[in-house]
Amino acid sequence: MNKLDEKLTANAVIAKTLDEATTSDPDLIVVTCDSRGSAGLVPFTNAHPDRTIEMGIAEQNAVTVAAGMAHEGKHPYVFSPASFLAMRAIEQVKVDVAFNHNNVKLIGISGGNSYTWLGNTHHSLNDVAITRAIPDLEVYQPCDKYQIKALFNYLLKSDKPAYVRIGKRKLDNVYHEDFHFTPSKAKVILPGKDVCLISTGETLYFALQAAKELAKDGIQAAVVDLASIKPLDTKMIAALAQKFNYLVTIEEHDVINGIGAAVACEVAQYGHAKLKILGFPDEPAIQGTQDEVFHYYGLDTAGIKKSVKSFLSK
């Protein structure tokens, strides 16, 4: 695809991947909620008007209609800001998509804190909590362009409903072109022995940078990618909880019931590791640029490093 050093948004990679898939999948359609611009789908919808269903600003109905279309053999990808798709339309996701086993892929764009100044109405800091609680709904949060491409190559072949959360940032590369995505598998991307950092989505890059910084201070931090939030690689997490004395989760999400909670569940049952959960506190998030807000909550490289050192010294 693109040059190795070119930074792209998740939207751009997804739009291109779906555009390429139109040649092999005659049933692929996109369902938009007045969101084709913010989803980066204008080139797609212009090129494929016959594969575009505009539902207007009506996320609940968009999800239900997509379920009806999936029932008839279509392969809908519903694009809407994560906040509205995963929260406003969650009952439609639960009933019409997941419970009915309709092959609908829900793409929550502009997720987490990425709407910055637009405020907490637009932030989705609870979407992982709520979507991972829905039976038979897969939940993914990819971190870079190679993983997104590989994830979508999997989704295009899968007949299972799924929710994918992406942000707006131009993504740094974590992986390489040959990355292969395996659902339900966590991935160790850096080995270590003193502490294990577990992250997902856009904060994974900062976790990786923090691990490199910690190495300079003699702390060998492993880094694990939890892009597959559900199905969860419980086996690997249980093994990590037994191998390490310290686990730290980092996520662009409320600390309640995100990946930290998912990991905690396994640690409490199978491990001895102490666990530190880094994320957004249980309060309305402070407003600012994503970098400012990540810094404020200690989710950037420096903040993660500081939390890890403090955690290990206790």
Place this chain on the structure above:
Amino acid sequence: MNILELKKKAVALRKRTWQLIYNHQNGHTGSDLSCADILVALYYAVMNQNAENIGQKDVDTYIQSKGHAVEIWYEILADKGYIDRVDLEKRYSTFNSPYIGHPTTEVKGMEFHTGSLGHGLGLGVGVALAAKMKQSRKHIYVLMGDGEQAEGSIWEAAMAAGNYNLDNLTAIIDHNDLQISGTTDSVMRSNPLSTKYRAFNWEVLEVNGNNMGDVVNVLTKPNDTNKPRLIIANTVKGKGISAAENRADWHHKIPTATEYQAGLQELDAQMEALNNE
């Protein structure tokens, strides 16, 4: 089936539904009886769908948005051979049974899980849009309740159906003017429904939803309007059992032994009258 045969079928199925609910002490009695004639018309006179062809490309789709009126639907599916009637009558609302108080796709003939209100019309819009894309000749029928019209998602779906000129979609409102807490006008006034749907670019027809001849006529009337069609079927909740008629508390009331016997006698008398026609 001619209209007289359809009327007899409706009485027979009301009786089986009454028995099913009484025998298992569970069900939405008033809602089942209210829409019985509409379902009989759809399954025995209108829809191109049977136990063998359901799910095929050009075969009609039925979506029951008011999922709670499920017992009459079970009895129709059993009568039409989609499911085994002995199995239904043995296992309805028992442990680990597919025959529960709302439709599930575990039951042949039920293409969607419903029960949470306000979903069926949007599902119908999705099926209708996909059918147009696939150049399928299927027609989509969605049955809704009138209390259900308070759900906002219905109006999102109604707007989309009107926007996309879904003339392959027929929605029917079982308009019995009652819901669990009382009259729809006292709980949340949705009337007048006809002007609301017309404003959403629907063709709207009204009919006596408990008059079999009228119901069949309206459901088989060709739609040349380039619009989705709404049929407001004015019905009586609990229709056919005088103790239950027009009573909100019969939404999911179970008959007592005395009421049950009286109901059976009433239904038998109705059948006898039809036999003498």
